[in-house]
Amino acid sequence: MSQRRLHPEDYTVGWISALPIELAAATEMLDEMHQNLPQDSNDDNLYTLGCIGEHNVVIACLPAGQMGTNSAAAVAMRMRLKFTSVRFGLMVGIGGGVPSGEVDLRLGDVVVSQPHLNHGGVVQYDFGKSTPNGFVRTGFLSPPPTLLLNAVAKVRTSHVRGKSSLLSNLAKINHLPEFGRDQAGPDILFESTYKHAGGLTCETCNKDRVVKRKVRDSGGFMVSYGTIASGNQVIRDGVARDKISSELGGILCFEMEAAGLINSFPCLIIRGICDYSDSHKNKRWQPYAAATAASYATELLSVIPTAQVAMARTTEEITKGKEGKLVYLITVN
16 A cells, blocks of 8 residues: 655654664554655654654654764754644653652553653753752753643543553554563562672572562553653663652653753653663663553544644744744643
8 A cells, every 4th residue: 555645744743762662663653654755965864754643743763873862952953844843742762760669660661751849850860060069950941841741631531540542552563572571571670789790681680689569460551750860871770870869859760862852842751661770771671661652652642632733833833033933832721
């Protein structure tokens, strides 16, 4: 069957992935794929085009081996220059979890950025200045657009009512065994002070140092909402993980791209938990975590009417400044 070719202005949702495994999961969520558009000479991005429900979605992945906030910002900037009708973005992929007594986070769970305490949903934990009293974090990152926060509220309401479509969305990728939960292996959390014994797996690690947790139903995954910590370094130390979380009033996960997007590319950050940000970190849970994050993003889009996105576009055009620059992305509730 031949694919449709649309125009750049037909796409209203921008979806950014950091890794090929995340791009693969995102592509599997598309209800229909569209033909590629001609490549612009000044645009290095390669796009995957399609639709989820009635939303036309453009997906871009960061260049191989170039993770981090700067790379994410560059990809988003080029996307918005080409696809001028994009009204909001989704940063969807994997992240390192921060388990705590308050949130029983497990591998494969999904974390969604949401304003909490003094943070807008994402905090750049490694940005600030050194003072005689220690490191002081500075700067403020914007919260997600109101339209997306309203969609989050509606999704949460559906979940409370037992109306989730997460598992049916996840089933779209069942034909690819690599993304199956059974391929990920056991979910083991070690005490934060216990270091990895070595090797690619934790087979030789001391099982006496495993944190005892209540057995959870293996048929699904949970979604948590709150602060996501973003920075340009990988956190793989349980003590450092817990220290940073405590300093920031409690965070749910670490990742490496969101801080480069939030202030210039209004978006929601959605992360599937693939490790516990400690020395036992490995890549076995990455495919399944990428799939659970993509399934949540798909459900989120399903509750946003396309007419509301169009209204947001009209309102945005009205709020441009004197030089034609967007003052702030206003969405209609």
